[in-house]
Amino acid sequence: xxxxxxxxxxxxxxxxxxxxxxxxxxxxxxxxxxxxxxxxxxxxxxxxxxxxxxxxxxxxxxxxxxxxxxxxxxxxxxxxxxxxxxxxxxxxxxxxxxxxxxxxxxxxxxxxxxxxxxxxxxxxxxxxxxxxxxxxxxxxxxxxxxxxxxxxxxxxxxxxxxxxxxxxxxxxxxxxxxxxxxxxxxxxxxxxxxxxxxxxxxxxxxxxxxxxxxxxxxxxxxxxxxxxxxxxxxxxxxxxxxxxxxxxxxxxxxxxxxxxxxxxxxxxxxxxxxxxxxxxxxxxxxxxxxxxxxxxxxxxxxxxxxxxxxxxxxxxxxxxxxxxxxxxxxxxxxxxxxxxxxxxxxxxxxxxxxxxxxxxxxxxxxxxxxxxxxxxxxxxxxxxxxxxxxxxxxxxxxxxxxxxxxxxxxxxxxxxxxxxxxxxxxxxxxxxxxxxxxxxxxxxxxxxxxxxxxxxxxxxxxxxxxxxxxxxxxxxxxxxxxxxxxxxxxxxxxxxxxxxxxxxxxxxxxxxxxxxxxxxxxxxxxxxxxxxxxxxxxxxxxxxxxxxxxxxxxxxxxxxxxxxxxxxxxxxxxxxxxxxxxxxxxxxxxxxxxxxxxxxxxxxxxxxxxxxxxxxxxxxxxxxxxxxxxx
Amino acid sequence: xxxxxxxxxxxxxxxxxxxxxxxxxxxxxxxxxxxxxxxxxxxxxxxxxxxxxxxxxxxxxxxxxxxxxxxxxxxxxxxxxxxxxxxxxxxxxxxxxxxxxxxxxxxxxxxxxxxxxxxxxxxxxxxxxxxxxxxxxxxxxxxxxxxxxxxxxxxxxxxxxxxxxxxxxxxxxxxxxxxxxxxxxxxxxxxxxxxxxxxxxxxxxxxxxxxxxxxxxxxxxxxxxxxxxxxxxxxxxxxxxxxxxxxxxxxxxxxxxxxxxxxxxxxxxxxxxxxxxxxxxxxxxxxxxxxxxxxxxxxxxxxxxxxxxxxxxxxxxxxxxxxxxxxxxxxxxxxxxxxxxxxxxxxxxxxxxxxxxxxxxxxx
Numbered sequence: 001x002x003x004x005x006x007x008x009x010x011x012x013x014x015x016x017x018x019x020x021x022x023x024x025x026x027x028x029x030x031x032x033x034x035x036x037x038x039x040x041x042x043x044x045x046x047x048x049x050x051x052x053x054x055x056x057x058x059x060x061x062x063x064x065x066x067x068x069x070x071x072x073x074x075x076x077x078x079x080x081x082x083x084x085x086x087x088x089x090x091x092x093x094x095x096x097x098x099x100x101x102x103x104x105x106x107x108x109x110x111x112x113x114x115x116x117x118x119x120x121x122x123x124x125x126x127x128x129x130x131x132x133x134x135x136x137x138x139x140x141x142x143x144x145x146x147x148x149x150x151x152x153x154x155x156x157x158x159x160x161x162x163x164x165x166x167x168x169x170x171x172x173x174x175x176x177x178x179x180x181x182x183x184x185x186x187x188x189x190x191x192x193x194x195x196x197x198x199x200x201x202x203x204x205x206x207x208x209x210x211x212x213x214x215x216x217x218x219x220x221x222x223x224x225x226x227x228x229x230x231x232x233x234x235x236x237x238x239x240x241x242x243x244x245x246x247x248x249x250x251x252x253x254x255x256x257x258x259x260x261x262x263x264x265x266x267x268x269x270x271x272x273x274x275x276x277x278x279x280x281x282x283x284x285x286x287x288x289x290x291x292x293x294x295x296x297x298x299x300x301x302x303x304x305x306x307x308x309x310x311x312x313x314x315x316x317x318x319x320x321x322x323x324x325x326x327x328x329x330x331x332x333x334x335x336x337x338x339x340x341x342x343x344x345x346x347x348x349x350x351x352x353x354x355x356x357x358x359x360x361x362x363x364x365x366x367x368x369x370x371x372x373x374x375x376x377x378x379x380x381x382x383x384x385x386x387x388x389x390x391x392x393x394x395x396x397x398x399x400x401x402x403x404x405x406x407x408x409x410x411x412x413x414x415x416x417x418x419x420x421x422x423x424x425x426x427x428x429x430x431x432x433x434x435x436x437x438x439x440x441x442x443x444x445x446x447x448x449x450x451x452x453x454x455x456x457x458x459x460x461x462x463x464x465x466x467x468x469x470x471x472x473x474x475x476x477x478x479x480x481x482x483x484x485x486x487x488x489x490x491x492x493x494x495x496x497x498x499x500x501x502x503x504x505x506x507x508x509x510x511x512x513x514x515x516x517x518x519x520x521x522x523x524x525x526x527x528x529x530x531x532x533x534x535x536x537x538x539x540x541x542x543x544x545x546x547x548x549x550x551x552x553x554x555x556x557x558x559x560x561x562x563x564x565x566x567x568x569x570x571x572x573x574x575x576x577x578x579x580x581x582x583x584x585x586x587x588x589x590x591x592x593x594x595x596x597x598x599x600x601x602x603x604x605x606x607x608x609x610x611x612x613x614x615x616x617x618x619x620x621x622x623x624x625x626x627x628x629x630x631x
Numbered sequence: 632x633x634x635x636x637x638x639x640x641x642x643x644x645x646x647x648x649x650x651x652x653x654x655x656x657x658x659x660x661x662x663x664x665x666x667x668x669x670x671x672x673x674x675x676x677x678x679x680x681x682x683x684x685x686x687x688x689x690x691x692x693x694x695x696x697x698x699x700x701x702x703x704x705x706x707x708x709x710x711x712x713x714x715x716x717x718x719x720x721x722x723x724x725x726x727x728x729x730x731x732x733x734x735x736x737x738x739x740x741x742x743x744x745x746x747x748x749x750x751x752x753x754x755x756x757x758x759x760x761x762x763x764x765x766x767x768x769x770x771x772x773x774x775x776x777x778x779x780x781x782x783x784x785x786x787x788x789x790x791x792x793x794x795x796x797x798x799x800x801x802x803x804x805x806x807x808x809x810x811x812x813x814x815x816x817x818x819x820x821x822x823x824x825x826x827x828x829x830x831x832x833x834x835x836x837x838x839x840x841x842x843x844x845x846x847x848x849x850x851x852x853x854x855x856x857x858x859x860x861x862x863x864x865x866x867x868x869x870x871x872x873x874x875x876x877x878x879x880x881x882x883x884x885x886x887x888x889x890x891x892x893x894x895x896x897x898x899x900x901x902x903x904x905x906x907x908x909x910x911x912x913x914x915x916x917x918x919x920x921x922x923x924x925x926x927x928x929x930x931x932x933x934x935x936x937x938x939x940x941x942x943x944x945x946x947x948x949x950x951x952x953x954x955x956x957x958x959x960x961x962x963x964x965x966x967x968x969x970x971x972x973x974x975x976x977x978x979x980x981x982x983x984x985x986x987x988x989x990x991x992x993x994x995x
Contacts, residue, residue: 013806017931018923020804024935025919028942032908035946038953042863043901050863057860058876231881 059239060229063201066220067162069247071176071210073256074282074485079172080211082162086138087299088146090119092128094155101153102134108149109135109142118302125183125300136163136299164204164298168256170291171263174319175254175421175483177209178294198222207297209319210250210483213422217487220247249488253282261609261616262287265602270590271569272320274466274481275606278575278584281470281479281498283419285585285606288320313565322424325459326588329544329595330387331571332408332454334514335468336395337380339407341510345399348513351379358393360445367393367449384517385526387543389453396452401443404451405431410504411468412478419463419481420496427464430457454544465573466586472514473540473575473584476506515540519578522600528572531600537611540578541603543595544571546588567591572599576607583610643692643988645921651914652980655965656681658895658907663968665873666887666894673887673968680970684977691981696989699982700929703754706747707774713740714781721785729785741782741790742971746978748778748794749936752801757929768807775802786831789960792947797940804935854890857882858952861893869900887968889960892952911945911964921987930986937979944976 042050071080088109095101102119105111115135122132138146143158150156164179166172182190182205190196190205199205201222206212223244227235262273262285275285290312296305309316318324340346356374358367369375369389375382383391396404409415414429428434430451432443450456460468463481471478479501486493518540522532532539546569570592575584585603592598608614659681660674667673691699713731717740721728731738752771759767775798783791803812827835861877870876875897877883886894896904918938925931944964950956952963962972 013928016806017804020806021919021923021935024800024803024939025916028912028915028939031942031946032912034955035949035953036905036908038950038955039862039896039901039904042859042953043866043896043904046863047866050860051866053860054864054876054882057857057882058880229880236880 057231058228060227060233060235061200062225062227064223064225064241064244065162065201065203066222066244067246068164068179068204068220069218069488070249071218072249072251073254073259074252074284075255075257076251077256079168079252079254079256080164080166080176083165084160085136085163086143087133087159087161088135088138088142089131089133089157089159091131091155091157092123101156105134105146105153105156108145109138111135114302114304117304118300121303122181122300126181131157131159133299161203164295166294168259169293169295171260172254172256173209173291173294174288174321175209175252175286176294177211177213178207178297179204179211180207180297181300204298208294209421210252213420214250214484217250218247221245250484251486251488251493252483253277253284253485254286254483255284255610257615258285258606258610259287261285262602262606263289264616265605266589269592269598270314270320271588271592271599272324272462273585273587273602273606274321274462275583275585275610276466276470276481278470278473278479278581281481281501282485283481283483284583284610286321286483288318288324290314290316292316319423320588320590321462322419322421323461324588325425325427325461326569326571327456327458327546328413328454328460328465329546329569329571330389330454331465331542331544331573331586331595332413332452332458333384333387333392334472334518334542335408335411335413336392336399336404336452337384337514337517338472338506338510339404340380340395340399341513342407342506343399343403345403346380346395348380348509351377352383352388352391352394353377354388354390356390358390358397358449360397360449365446367446381513381517381520384514384542385520385523387521387527392452393449396448397445401448401451402431404448405429411471412464413458413460413468415464417463417467417481418499420484424463425461427461428457428459455547462586462588465571465588466584469573469575469586470581470584471504472511473581474501475508475511476504478502478504515578518542518574522574527594528596528600530596531572531574531604535576535604535607537576537607538578539574539576539604539607540581541572541574541600543600544573545569545593545595546571548591564591567593570595570597570599572596572603574600574603574607576611583607640689643984644689645692645917645984645987648914648917648921648980648984651910651917652965655910655914656685658910659966659968661872662891662895662898662966663887665875665898666878666891666968668879669873677968680968680973683970684973687974688977688981688984691978692984692988694981694985696927696930696985699750699933699985700754700757703747703750706743707751710740710744710747711778711781713738714744714778716740718781718784727785727787729787739971741778741785741787741794742975744778744782744794745790745797745940745975746982748775749797749801749933749940752798752805753929753932753936756801756805756932757927760928763806765808765811768802768805768811771802771805772798775799786834787960788834789947792959793940793943793961796943797936800936800939801932804932854884854958855951855954857884858890858893859954861890861897862953865897865900865903867901869896869898869903872898874898889948889958889962889967890952891967892949892963895966896952911942915942918983921983925986934983934986937983941976941979 068082070078072078088105090101092098102111102116111134119132119134126132146158166176181203182199186205187196190199198221206215206218211218221244224242226239228237228239229235258275266289270289273285273287274283276283292309341348354369354374354376356369356372359365374390375386375388378386378388378391382388408429414427416424416426430447435441435443447456451458467481480499482496482498484496486495519538520526521543522528522539522541527543528541531541548566548568570589572587572595575581585606587599587602589598605616660677663677664674717728717731722730722732724730729739729741731740751774755771755774775795779791779795782794857877861875861883864877875894877897878886878894883890883893895907915938918934918941922931922934922938925934941964944961947956947959947961948963951958962969964976
């Protein structure tokens with residue numbers, strides 16, 4: 001009995017054991033099936049994802065920075081170029097003691113306090129894993145000295161790079177602008193424009209002037225090298241290479257010599273000058289005085305230089321041509337005269353008697369003429385020639401501000417000229433609607449009177465006035481002003497397409513009258529006689545003064561009693577030869593007093609050079625460039 | 632004469648198992664050559680490991696079973712003494728106290744326990760076969776938990792898991808009641824938070840990484856992520872032998888040892904994985920056949936435990952490389968570079984063969 005039970009138990013045991021073994025086998029199969037499922041998921045379902053991950057591991061894309069395009073003047077004179085040189089760069093995150101490292105470095109290469117200051121500023125503006133220059137333009141000797149001691153300086157490197165240089169420095173600073181290191185704001189903007197990929201590896205971006213406005217052309221296309229790297233980031237081999245495409249070079253409309261003539265003609269005055277070829281809108285000179293050395297900005301300006309520029313009462317950083325807004329003063333008169341003829345407010349021969357002041361009917365307020373005692377009886381011709389205020393007070397009053405607004409805006413007043421540079425200001429051409437919106441005030445008749453002589457609310461930029469002058473010179477056919485003439489792509493010059501000119505459809509006889517009067521301005525009896533004295537070609541011009549301080553009723557403007565900075569700004573607009581204009585200019589001399597005495601001679605020097613090839617002084621930079629093309 | 636000698640030489644070996652094991656170790660040499668970037672030194676060293684291990688396997692296979700039974704207690708006791716010694720005087724390396732310097736060499740007693748623990752438990756159950764009670768299961772569990780606890784404390788989570796599993800298989804096959812297992816399981820889940828607090832930081836991190844290895848892609852999750860990338864990018868057919876980019880550009884860590892499966896999988900793809908799984912399944916299946924036909928309680932338990940432990944090795948390793956299990960440091964059985972694990976595994980297979988062949992001899 002006992003034996004039977006034992007045997008039965010044994011068989012049951014075997015049975016149970018095999019049952020459990022079978023369960024184990026089932027467990028094994030299920031687990032292996034799960035594993036298989038996982039493999040299918042990784043290797044089939046998500047294969048592409050992991051392939052990408054593996055490729056990202058393996059392939060490092062190294063950007064090759066393209067050479068930035070050159071900027072040349074219309075005759076091939078270089079205004080911005082690149083040169084290769086060495087920088088000493090520090091990656092702050094790889095350096096334990098930054099100050100000590102810099103001190104040690106200064107024993108090998110010259111590091112001035114301003115270099116340190118500039119580096120501190122860069123450090124504050126950039127991430128510390130970026131390689132930042134402490135010194136640029138190292139000499140060969142300095143490079144050699146550092147190279148020998150390199151092992152002592154982990155995180156410090158010598159890099160061969162292309163540097164931007166502006167040979168004309170202050171003279172072209174406001175037009176050319178400058179490049180600077182790419183900052184977070186630039187990156188945000190690039191990201192927004194979907195251009196960030198093209199800036200991988202780029203250190204610089206145009207920050208002002210043409211460098212900024214033509215950034216897309218100048219930068220070029222970044223090349224790429226696909227490098228296979230190991231886990232340590234070491235390159236194993238190059239898989240493919242897409243060479244960079246150099247930036248396009250720009251050929252400007254600017255004439256560097258003319259620019260220098262203009263710069264020198266200003267002497268120590270501050271101000272602005274724009275010279276335009278009225279036949280096509282090409283900007284031949286673009287002067288904003290004082291300028292600044294654009295080279296200072298390339299690798300970050302040091303704080304001392306920055307403070308000096310930023311706090312100077314001469315505001316050298318202000319681009320007066322595009323951002324300076326001034327009352328046009330009497331330079332508005334030729335345009336107002338055209339408006340008068342256009343609306344029939346005045347005929348050419350209609351005369352006005354000028355007792356030396358103008359009054360509105362029923363008002364005792366005197367609007368004084370600049371000439372006490374008045375000009376006597378004047379017609380339109382004489383009113384322009386002598387710049388008779390009383391004539392234009394009356395004309396403006398009779399025409400009304402809204403007519404004035406609509407006509408002058410056709411000459412570009414109150415509007416951007418559309419020049420191919422960023423950040424242009426639009427001046428101010430007031431109207432009833434504008435005043436209501438801006439000040440919630442009604443328009444007063446007195447406002448119109450002031451506007452009649454280019455004072456009051458009216459503001460223009462030198463660029464706007466030059467544009468209006470060129471349009472007048474070209475008989476009312478307006479070309480968009482532009483500074484870039486052609487873009488050079490792979491050795492082929494492509495002219496920059498310009499919009500078709502706008503014809504204002506002015507009556508030829510109206511224009512002829514105004515032009516004749518403007519020629520008379522520079523003749524005896526006019527306000528700018530000195531402008532054309534001895535000139536073999538006729539000059540048409542108009543002077544203007546823009547008040548800096550308002551002279552109270554009953555007081556008299558006396559330049560000698562005002563401090564220099566409160567003196568009037570002097571304007572002169574002109575074109576020559578008057579019969580067949582080749583150059584139209586607007587000159588502003590800040591605190592220059594009378595346009596005829598300070599601004600007009602500057603314009604004259606420009607004409608003499610441009611039309612006669614007369615060089616007032618030896619030009620330092622461009623002696624040997626080009627030939628005698630302005631005969 | 633030679634044929635007779637050869638026949639005697641192989642009479643205690645199992646040809647079926649031998650064929651599968653042979654294929655696996657050849658695969659090991661093949662993959663190792665790629666994983667070590669063509670280092671013949673590595674390959675030769677592994678070949679030597681295989682030779683030694685297979686020699687030991689031959690010895691064990693030729694040993695009568697009662698030798699095995701008799702060796703259980705001394706081996707277990709020796710192992711425990713060494714484990715305690717390690718805990719007291721062991722050398723520290725990589726933050727863990729696993730090695731014992733015995734003058735001539737450093738040994739890792741936990742490896743010995745991979746064999747000794749299931750052997751001891753099987754011996755214990757054999758001894759009490761006639762009168763098995765719940766108490767006996769409790770004592771057997773203690774025999775298991777003592778060394779597992781000591782090893783987990785070293786800390787060596789991988790080995791602890793493997794030994795724990797091998798012991799559990801013995802308990803399971805010995806007929807541990809379902810009710811007790813369920814109760815233990817519930818208790819285990821309930822005490823998980825307590826266990827969590829007892830884990831070392833690096834173990835916790837590894838477990839956290841299991842759920843989301845990407846949260847520390849360059850740190851703790853790096854192994855898992857690179858392993859998954861290697862496996863996933865291998866695709867259906869693999870990148871081809873010696874062409875794995877993850878392998879040859881150093882992205883895979885520990886690629887000759889714990890992560891060798893990623894190398895294999897990257898170069899041979901899903902097809903290769905299927906073949907490898909097939910080989911492992913074949914070995915496991917053969918183990919099951921041997922287990923099912925084992926004649927005594929002791930040999931059944933031992934054979935079953937060895938087979939299931941082998942499966943656990945393979946599953947845990949491939950699971951951790953493919954990112955479904957935490958990285959616990961378990962080599963891929965018979966493939967990963969390393970003499971110790973090769974030897975331990977071969978000893979197990981030697982026992983399996985002995986169990987099979989000696990029983991057959993008894994029958995005839």
